[in-house]
Amino acid sequence: MFRLFLFALVAGSLHAEKIMLAEGGRALLPIVAQNETVKPAAEELAAMLERITGAKFEMQISTEPRGIFLGIGDKTPALEEREDYTMRSEKGGVVITGRTPQAVGHAVWDLLHRCGFRQFLPGKNWEIVPRTPTLGIDVNVSESPDYHARRIWAGFGYLKEREEACRQWNERNRATSGIELRSGHAYDGIMSRNKAEFEKHPEYLALVGGERRKPKFCISNPGLRKLVADDALAQFAKDGTLDSVSCDPSDGGGWCECIECAKIGSVSDRALLLANEAAEAVQKAYLGRLVGMYAYNEHSPPPSIEAHPGVVISVATGFIRGGFTIDQLLAGWNAKTRTLGIREYYSVNTWDRDLPGAARGGNIEYLRTTIPHFYASGARFMSAEASDNAGPNGLGCYLAARMLWDVNEAKNIDALTADFLDKSFGPARAPMAKFYTLLDGTKRQAASDDLVGRMWRLLDEARGLTTDTAIRSRLDDLALYTHYVGLYLDYSSAGGKERQTAFEQLFRFIWRIRHTGMIHVKALWRDLPNRDKSIQLPALAKYSDPDKTNPWKSDEPFTQDQIAAFVREGIEKRKLLDFEPVSYTTNLVPASGLKLPPVPRGNAGIYLRGVRDFWTWIDTPPATITLTGTAGIIYSSRGNARIELYPLAEAELKSVAHAEVEPDKQPHELKLETKFPGLHRIEISEGGQGTKIDWPDGMPMTVISSQETPAKLFGRWHLYFYVPKGTKIIGGFAEGEGFLLDPAGKTAHTFPAKPGYFSVPVPAGQDGRLWSFKHSGGNRQLMTVPPCLARDEKELLLPEEVVQKESGTGL
Incomplete structure (x- = not known):
């Protein structure tokens, strides 16, 4: 859908020459703004050049190209051309021509970047202003961003005292949008704007359990589809500056169960059909304007129908249904859509709490890999939820901004990082x-x-x-x-x-x-x-x-x-250890791929207290997880023990099954049903009364015991863990007595009652095998091996990256 616009001044057609801007703290050229629309950019340039050189640059308004000239092209640009600019030093000055005032602003910050200015992180402390009384420039470029939208924004929003610093960072790093693509959940807004029509036509709402219910629509109803299309037209009519409107479904489930909707096809087909008809109406009245929609949650799987050319699908990198990988989603949607976007998660505070390396925005290799990969897969829009947390993620977001403008910067990450370190x-x-x-x-x-x-x-x-x-x-x-x-x-x-x-x-x-x-x-x-x-x-x-x-x-x-x-x-x-902790993902899979030899079954203690998690695996849904729960072992006055089942594939991370156990010290059968495949988290919350959970022998069931999530098992317990190949030290933290057994069942370490860190060498040939904690009273936190504990090899789940690497399937 989009094409690269080249200016009449093609960058390679003329040879640039070095032009002196200042000498000895004296300005040699005026800054000339073509008109009032580019005057703010010219003023910003003048102010910053004065800070760099110490020279006062004269400001002028003129249509005559002279000095450092900032002008706008004479043709109205297409949406995808709005941020394009050329910049050329030639005899007599520097000519900057942008397709819009926004493009001229980009060129100004590009010019200042070439003069040594940097805004690495938001705020004055991270502003790098070189002191260069004599300054020249030799430039001849034609620039157009690879991603038309490069939004890096904070979930939960910004504090008022942080808004300006963050706005400046985005502007100075060209992390803005030439096209404002709206893709957020839209059904609630449509209902709100058309309240009277929905009251008049309850049949427009989804049929769920025999009743018409919000917040989804009965998309098979032609009246509903016309209402949504008319609503899109009304939004453009009300605000002529809009580039797009969203037609993305409301969050969660509740899709229509009527026969006619089922005939349309999958949830993705239904959502896309509605967006298509809205886009068709929009194109007739407002040529070139867009309709946005996510590929997310229940409508993340690729559709069977083609998307209208005016529909842009933004594929979410999280909350994926149907067992697809992100690459499979990109390929599937790209086959049906002209233009894609990406809905990313660079930082979600609830997930990472601003800790080092905990978010994608702080994972330099992830950014270096995914930004050009998504582009090669057809993505031209990026909306990345992040946080106002420059401590752990500031460098990553700076590098992301550079790559989103030019994906080839991924090849220069080491140099860009060195520049950051040198200048900062x-x-x-x-x-x-x-x-x-x-x-x-x-x-x-x-x-x-x-x-x-x-x-x-x-x-x-x-x-x-x-x-x-x-x-x-x-x-x-x-x-x-x-x-x-x-x-x-x-x-x-x-x-x-x-x-x-x-x-x-x-x-x-x-x-x-x-x-x-x-x-x-x-x-x-x-x-x-x-x-x-x-x-x-x-x-x-x-x-x-x-x-x-x-x-x-x-x-x-x-x-x-x-x-x-x-x-x-x-x-x-903060004392240092004699080993380095190793971090593993919680994307757990069965350890069966490692073909571990059988071991005597252990036990998980006599009860648990408080809130505890167990992890299990479902190969083929729908399935019923059968457990036995005994509550009230210590106290019988703290209410029922509650059990929730959370499939990791559930987009909103909601529980899909609930059970309760009376605190009567008697065993009760519990059945938890799920329609989801793969990894599930079982959460037990029991108020500290003492609750025991049992499960069938051989059922995948693992507890994580790391520094972040200690298992805190009670009674004497015996559980196994896996030591990956190449591991030299089993290190962690322990409180309470017990033994560490090697793969032969021999005691490798005896734990004292006093809490403390432990470090146990792994002899040659003892890696790639199961070790165990036996007769353990208290807590064990594993820090150099996967912190996954299970009763035997059949019940053990391990991080996917470990199983893939050591089973030979690759990452």
């Missing part, structure tokens, strides 16, 4: 290169005292290598981020009163550093208290409570002395 840290570059390796999710390391301790030691080394105030301000930002990681680690691993105390310390701290943008304070404040029911906010301390009366919100910044104290205390408190 100067003489402190070496330790900071190691620091950013710790933040990179490409080889993510588990959050631990060891990780935080190494971060502190590298910052301390860097601080000793420079007295430059600008560099020190960046190191201070990262010191405050590192202190946050330590506080979050303390909070997340604490219990009881200690957890409440740690939570208060965490929240008081994060508000005081909100201006740095190192962590997404708004998301944490809004989301964390709602999910952790073990902590409480005091009166007037909610996010919505005014700052002046909020007892946990202080505007007092941290002083240099306080930050230096954080560094010293961090080094003292």
Whole structure:
């Protein structure tokens, strides 16, 4: 659908020459704006060149190309041409021609980038302004972005005090959109705008369980389809600046069950049919305007019908139904659609909590691989949900912005990273290169005292290598981020009163550093208290409570002395291990592919307490998971134990089955039904009364026991874990007595009652096999091997990457 527009001034047709802009702090050329529409860009250029050279650049308005000339082409651009510009140095000056004022703005920041300016992360501290009294430029380029939309935006939104810094970052890194593609959930809005019609025609709503219900439509109804098309036309009529409207379904299920809708085909076919008819009406009245829709959740599988040329499908990289891979979705939708987009998840605070390497936005290899790959697969729009968390993800988002403009920048990631380190840290570059390796999710390391301790030691080394105030301000930002990681680690691993105390310390701290943008304070404040029911906010301390009366919100910044104290205390408190933790995904699959030899069946203890998760696997749905539950073993007055079943393939991460167990100390059969294949999480929440869960022998059932999610089994238990090939040390944390047994069943280590870290060498030939914890009383957290515990080899689930690698199937 889209084509690359070339200006009349083809970049390679003329030879550029170096033009001097300033000499010895004196401007040599005026800055000339063709008209008022490009004057703001010209003023920004003048101000920034003055900061770089110290020279005052004269501003003029003229249609005559002279000096540093900023102009606009004389033809109205097509949607996909809006951001195109040329920039050429030639005798007498520099000529910048953009198709729109937005394109001229892009050219200005491109020019400044070539002059050494950088806005690596949002905020003044991360602004790099070189001091060059004598400045020249030799340039001859014609630029057009590879992705027409390059949105990197914050879920939960921005704090008001962060909005301008983040807006500037997007503008200065050309991370904006030439085409505003609307693809968000739209059915609710359509119903709201047409309330009277839906009240008059209840048959427009989906038939579910014999009743007409919101929020889905009966798409087989021609009246409904005409209403949706008319609504799209009305939106364009109301706002002539719109590039697109969304026709994406409302979130969740509830699709129509009537016979006529079934005749249309799959959910994807129905949703696309509705979008197609809206696009057909739009094209007749507003040629070139678009209709957007996600490939997401129940309508993620590719359709059997063709998409209208005016429909853009944005494929979501999460919440995929039908067992498809992202590549299969891209191929399937690309076969039916002219233009694709990507709905990405660079950071979701609920998932990653701003921790090092926990989000895609901090995984440099993921970004380097996927952005050009998606482009090659037909994607031309990117909408990436992220967070205002420049601490862990700032470098990744900067690199993403460069690649979204030009996917060939993926070949230059190492050079771009070196440029970031050189310009941001100067003489402190070496330790900071190691620091950013710790933040990179490409080889993510588990959050631990060891990780935080190494971060502190590298910052301390860097601080000793420079007295430059600008560099020190960046190191201070990262010191405050590192202190946050330590506080979050303390909070997340604490219990009881200690957890409440740690939570208060965490929240008081994060508000005081909100201006740095190192962590997404708004998301944490809004989301964390709602999910952790073990902590409480005091009166007037909610996010919505005014700052002046909020007892946990202080505007007092941290002083240099306080930050230096954080560094010293961090080094003292966070001890280093003699092994490096290894992080594994929780994308678990059966270990059967490893063909492990049989072992004597172990046991999972006598009961569990609180909220605990077990993981199981369904090969062929629909299926019924049969368990036996016994509750009230310790207390019988805390209500029923509750069991929920969460399929990982369920787009909204909702429970699909629920069961309860009376606290009567008697075994009860539980049946949990699912229609989903693959990995399932079974959550037991029982108020600390003591509950035992049993399952049939050989049924896949694994518990995770890592630093982030310790299993906390009660009684004496015996469970197996897998030691991947090449592992040299089994390392982790233990509290409570017990034994570590090698594959032959011999004692390799005896655990004392005192809590502490352990490190056990793996003899030659003992890797690639099952080891076990036996007669264990207390907690074991595995840090160098997959933290997956099971009663035997048949019940063991392991990270998919381990099984694929060691079974020879590849990644």
